[in-house]
Amino acid sequence: xxxxxxxxxxxxxxxxxxxxxxxxxxxxxxxxxxxxxxxxxxxxxxxxxxxxxxxxxxxxxxxxxxxxxxxxxxxxxxxxxxxxxxxxxxxxxxxxxxxxxxxxxxxxxxxxxxxxxxxxxxxxxxxxxxxxxxxxxxxxxxxxxxxxxxxxxxxxxxxxxxxxxxxxxxxxxxxxxxxxxxxxxxxxxxxxxxxxxxxxxxxxxxxxxxxxxxxxxxxxxxxxxxxxxxxxxxxxxxxxxxxxxxxxxxxxxxxxxxxxxxxxxxxxxxxxxxxxxxxxxxxxxxxxxxxxxxxxxxxxxxxxxxxxxxxxxxxxxxxxxxxxxxxxxxx
Amino acid sequence: xxxxxxxxxxxxxxxxxxxxxxxxxxxxxxxxxxxxxxxxxxxxxxxxxxxxxxxxxxxxxxxxxxxxxxxxxxxxxxxxxxxxxxxxxxxxxxxxxxxxxxxxxxxxxxxxxxxxxxxxxxxxxxxxxxxxxxxxxxxxxxxxxxxxxxxxxxxxxxxxxxxxxxxxxxxxxxxxxxxxxxxxxxxxxxxxxxxxxxxxxxxxxxxxxxxxxxxxxxxxxxxxxxxxxxxxxxxxxxxxxxxxxxxxxxxxxxxxxxxxxxxxxxxxxxxxxxxxxxxxxxxxxxxxxxxxxxxxxxxxxxxxxxxxxxxxxxxxxxxxxxxxxxxxxxx
DNA sequence: CTGAAAGCGCTTACAG
DNA sequence: CTGAAAGCGCTTACAG
Numbered sequence: 001x002x003x004x005x006x007x008x009x010x011x012x013x014x015x016x017x018x019x020x021x022x023x024x025x026x027x028x029x030x031x032x033x034x035x036x037x038x039x040x041x042x043x044x045x046x047x048x049x050x051x052x053x054x055x056x057x058x059x060x061x062x063x064x065x066x067x068x069x070x071x072x073x074x075x076x077x078x079x080x081x082x083x084x085x086x087x088x089x090x091x092x093x094x095x096x097x098x099x100x101x102x103x104x105x106x107x108x109x110x111x112x113x114x115x116x117x118x119x120x121x122x123x124x125x126x127x128x129x130x131x132x133x134x135x136x137x138x139x140x141x142x143x144x145x146x147x148x149x150x151x152x153x154x155x156x157x158x159x160x161x162x163x164x165x166x167x168x169x170x171x172x173x174x175x176x177x178x179x180x181x182x183x184x185x186x187x188x189x190x191x192x193x194x195x196x197x198x199x200x201x202x203x204x205x206x207x208x209x210x211x212x213x214x215x216x217x218x219x220x221x222x223x224x225x226x227x228x229x230x231x232x233x234x235x236x237x238x239x240x241x242x243x244x245x246x247x248x249x250x251x252x253x254x255x256x257x258x259x260x261x262x263x264x265x266x267x268x269x270x271x272x273x274x275x276x277x278x279x280x281x282x283x284x285x286x287x288x289x290x291x292x293x294x295x296x297x298x299x300x301x302x303x304x305x306x307x308x309x310x311x312x313x314x315x316x317x318x319x320x321x322x323x324x325x326x327x328x329x330x331x
Numbered sequence: 332x333x334x335x336x337x338x339x340x341x342x343x344x345x346x347x348x349x350x351x352x353x354x355x356x357x358x359x360x361x362x363x364x365x366x367x368x369x370x371x372x373x374x375x376x377x378x379x380x381x382x383x384x385x386x387x388x389x390x391x392x393x394x395x396x397x398x399x400x401x402x403x404x405x406x407x408x409x410x411x412x413x414x415x416x417x418x419x420x421x422x423x424x425x426x427x428x429x430x431x432x433x434x435x436x437x438x439x440x441x442x443x444x445x446x447x448x449x450x451x452x453x454x455x456x457x458x459x460x461x462x463x464x465x466x467x468x469x470x471x472x473x474x475x476x477x478x479x480x481x482x483x484x485x486x487x488x489x490x491x492x493x494x495x496x497x498x499x500x501x502x503x504x505x506x507x508x509x510x511x512x513x514x515x516x517x518x519x520x521x522x523x524x525x526x527x528x529x530x531x532x533x534x535x536x537x538x539x540x541x542x543x544x545x546x547x548x549x550x551x552x553x554x555x556x557x558x559x560x561x562x563x564x565x566x567x568x569x570x571x572x573x574x575x576x577x578x579x580x581x582x583x584x585x586x587x588x589x590x591x592x593x594x595x596x597x598x599x600x601x602x603x604x605x606x607x608x609x610x611x612x613x614x615x616x617x618x619x620x621x622x623x624x625x626x627x628x629x630x631x632x633x634x635x636x637x638x639x640x641x642x643x644x645x646x647x648x649x650x651x652x653x654x655x656x657x658x659x660x661x662x
Numbered sequence: 663c664t665g666a667a668a669g670c671g672c673t674t675a676c677a678g
Numbered sequence: 679c680t681g682a683a684a685g686c687g688c689t690t691a692c693a694g
Contacts, residue, residue: 003687014665019689027663050390050443051687053381054670069410079400082425092425094413112381254609278585279610334671345681350673358679382671385686
């Protein structure tokens with residue numbers, strides 16, 4: 001391995017000077033910098049991240065905590081998050097959260113992470129408090145825990161929900177159902193609350209039997225659709241907690257030969273790339289998913305630099321995108 | 332931050348003893364180990380990965396080099412790879428390969444990586460040689476570069492191709508087309524060669540106008556389908572370089588209202604989870620994708636431990652999975 | 663503008 | 679079985 005010592009020797013300077021020259025320290029002469037850079041290039045040297053990390057007391061690595069890497073939603077977050085982090089000179093490390101694994105703060109220490117993006121926080125999670133107590137910088141992505149203040153980027157469902165509900169009413173839907181996300185997530189809670197409010201404003205309610213809850217995954221949608229159908233044919237329109245759930249619904253419908261939207265209209269939330277496929281054309285509540293992910297990257301990195309800055313909560317707007325899974329109700 | 336010094340103080344031993352106790356060194360008394368573990372637990376201590384990495388001369392971090400994180404194929408590799416690596420006590424770092432970025436070996440050094448999984452190697456790539464010259468342990472995943480020997484896990488298309496071709500012949504297809512992967516990848520090359528051979532055995536050929544090449548992505552399939560169609564209606568069956576390409580084809584067909592398989596049959600390669608959706612039901616050549624990813628994790632880790640061991644090339648078998656995108660040709 | 667020194671948190675021969 | 683010492687590759691006050 002070629003180290004800064006080797007470069008120093010070749011350039012005829014001291015090792016610390018190599019360090020300064022390569023980080024473009026202002027009080028190093030241009031001539032020296034040039035010499036050092038040249039030597040570095042000649043040897044194919046690049047700074048050892050581990051040495052630097054130990055020296056400055058922290059790495060440039062950010063952990064993304066996800067529950068389920070297979071989930072398309074997270075899969076779609078990773079690319080923009082990684083890109084933005086890289087642009088900012090940081091690395092992405094994936095951390096899966098499983099009951100079996102060690103407590104998060106210890107894993108953060110073990111991995112030598114500078115900060116963390118939490119994308120799977122439940123309302124009752126102890127993680128945020130633990131991270132805060134240990135002084136680990138973190139940001140909430142898409143979700144938030146009520147007790148612990150931290151930078152956050154989330155999405156405001158209101159506009160999107162208003163738009164789809166207005167559309168549903170206009171089309172004549174009266175029996176609307178929902179497969180909401182888990183009750184112990186801020187995202188699930190908020191979306192449900194907004195849906196109920198807006199429906200209420202239109203004099204519509206959600207019948208108990210037409211409401212389901214479950215994790216934001218494919219199976220929730222698939223099983224949910226079947227359950228709903230058994231209850232007197234099911235609602236004529238079902239609002240899903242997110243796109244992955246809606247995709248589960250769509251596939252279950254296809255399996256049972258139920259035509260969408262003729263028999264049942266389906267609405268998602270997130271507007272994943274897959275939802276735009278001609279094969280799918282899911283009507284959904286959209287927002288700038290890539291930007292949301294990128295923003296969370298910016299927030300952690302900013303927090304690293306200014307640990308005591310005012311906490312920021314950035315909220316992205318949503319809107320309804322009509323595609324092919326919503327029509328007038330069956331009669 | 333709590334360090335091994337703090338633990339040492341609390342346990343009333345020296346710092347090196349803490350290190351030994353926690354790594355379960357055989358020549359530390361059980362009593363001491365117990366004392367140290369307890370102190371560590373009390374303080375919420377866990378070994379600092381950076382300190383350890385610097386000390387032992389390398390980290391436990393493995394880089395996965397991908398070209399395109401958005402690509403579903405890679406997205407599906409990440410989860411099993413990550414899980415297996417974690418199981419083996421290693422971390423996954425994502426590295427995107429872009430023309431703009433620094434040479435790979437320098438990035439590996441910069442990231443302090445122990446080894447690398449190469450999943451995007453082209454036949455003419457300089458990366459493998461560079462990594463080899465720098466002594467960076469790496470394995471090929473799914474692809475291989477001819478010049479440089481290294482551990483590899485790949486897939487043998489033969490059985491799968493034989494099965495689908497036999498089926499196509501049985502159904503009466505005579506005008507078969509293909510959208511192959513890039514010519515400069517071993518995967519693309521091999522699949523094309525096998526397809527040509529097997530077709531040949533059946534006395535069938537691939538007409539020049541019915542053959543396309545392109546990156547293994549969605550757009551290749553979408554554009555490819557359109558191009559093929561313009562040429563006298565196109566082939567009655569198209570073999571795709573992989574599932575992502577086939578998915579592009581399927582969506583382009585849906586967009587243009589071309590019924591699959593009635594008008595055109597479509598075959599993929601990889602059997603991604605999405606291909607199994609009721610909405611999709613892609614007939615494809617399948618293999619154990621998760622196992623392939625996991626195996627590559629095992630290979631790098633093994634290589635770390637035994638740098639001079641015999642090089643291993645593990646090949647997984649394929650088979651054809653008939654679903655809903657292949658039928659008798661239109662007449 | 664540059665060098666010598668100290669230190670980041672660990673591991674690992676070396677003594678005893 | 680355990681401690682003192684050295685060192686991994688860097689950065690950063692401290693001198694000059």
